[in-house]
Amino acid sequence: MPPLLLLLAVLVLAQSHGVASSGGGFYDPKRVTQISWRPRAFLYSGFLSHAECDHLVKLAKGRLEKSMVADNDSGKSVMSLVRTSSGTFLAKREDDIISGIEKRVAAWTFLPEENAESVQVLHYEVGQKYDAHFDYFTDKINLKRGGHRVATVLMYLTDVKQGGETVFPNAEGGHLQLKDETWSECARSGLAVKPRKGDALLFFSLHVNATTDPSSLHASCPVVEGEKWSATKWIHVRSFDNPPDVMTDLPCSDDNEMCPRWAAVGECFKNAKYMVGTKDTLGFCRKSCGVCDA
Structure with missing residues (x-):
């Protein structure tokens, strides 16, 4: 069976019955919408409760530091004008709420908790953004721990009055998405998702044969009005916690x-x-x- 059909079969089964992990993680397939096949991307309405969103924001406040990017050659974390937000990582299983979210992410993605990095909470003020980039790596240093990032779960912790959309410039059919005046100019460059409190976006940076997917190029549009809080889970192809x-x-x-x-x-x-x-x-x-x- 072709790899895409294998993935479809798994997703159809999950959407028919729901998925629960042994630790209690659960997701409701009726709230999941497929928004793209190139890249493979899915939007979950109400993945987090508003109380969970507020909890993550509260934990992150006071810990925020300038966001960094991975240098393409050295793999080291460096400051860059392409990413102007601030953020912090929350420890795995830091409390019961985080532990429950991590189990839910694993249940939805079908990928083990140990393959994922810690939750990173990000804060964007007016004008702040993250230019188009890939979540997979081009340097050898970052590949040594867990291999490529195969999937990203981006959780929106607040509504944004205007701007702050996630946009995929290379997505197939992005130009066909209807957008009214409520979308920012940045969001008009491709397939875009508005940040809504509690929603989560899952997209895959690799094809199912483990090759990198250029259509997964994505950006966080500048905030035009208000502020944006989000939480990201990056998931690797093998264990990130216990690298061999x-x-x-x-x-x-x-x-x-x-x-x-x-x-x-x-x-x-x-x-x-x-x-x-x-x-x-x-x-x-x-x-x-x-x-x-x-």
């Missing part, structure tokens, strides 16, 4: 000629122990799964 150190010092390779074909049908995620490996053992298709240095 043995992998990082060895050349990237496939040990089976079938690896590219298996990766194309989603085996990197379905059969990760064999394809990618564990903390103690190397997988047999690390190159095709895109989890090590090229």
Whole structure:
């Protein structure tokens, strides 16, 4: 079965029955809308309660620092005019509310909690923005821990009076989206999503065969009026909490000629122990799964 059809089958099953994790994470498929297939993007109405949104904002206030970006060559975090917000990371399982949100993210995305980074809360004031960028990496340093970011869950913690939209300039069919005068000029450059308190946007930065998806290019439009608070969960192709150190010092390779074909049908995620490996053992298709240095 083609990889896209495999993904569709899983999503259809989930939307028919709902999904619950063993730890109590649950999502309601009736609130999820597919907004794009290139990139794969889905909008969840009311993913967070207003109380959860307020809690995350309260935790972040007083901890905020200037937002950084990853340098394309060195991989180091550096300041840049392309990203002018402020933000902070909240520790995993910092409290029961954060723990519940993390379980819900895992249930919705079908990706393990250990593959995700901590929640990053961001604050945008008038004029602040994040120019178009990819969430996957181009440097080797960041790839060593968890591999590429395969998916992003962007949670909106406040309404924004005007501006602050998330826009995908390369999205297929973005020019067909109808926009009235309530959309900012930035949002008119592609497929866009308005920030609404409690909603969450899930999009994938990799295709299901683990190759990078250029259509996932996205930006946070400047806030025109009001302020914007959001929370981001980046999720990697393998464990971010317990990276298998043995992998990082060895050349990237496939040990089976079938690896590219298996990766194309989603085996990197379905059969990760064999394809990618564990903390103690190397997988047999690390190159095709895109989890090590090229």
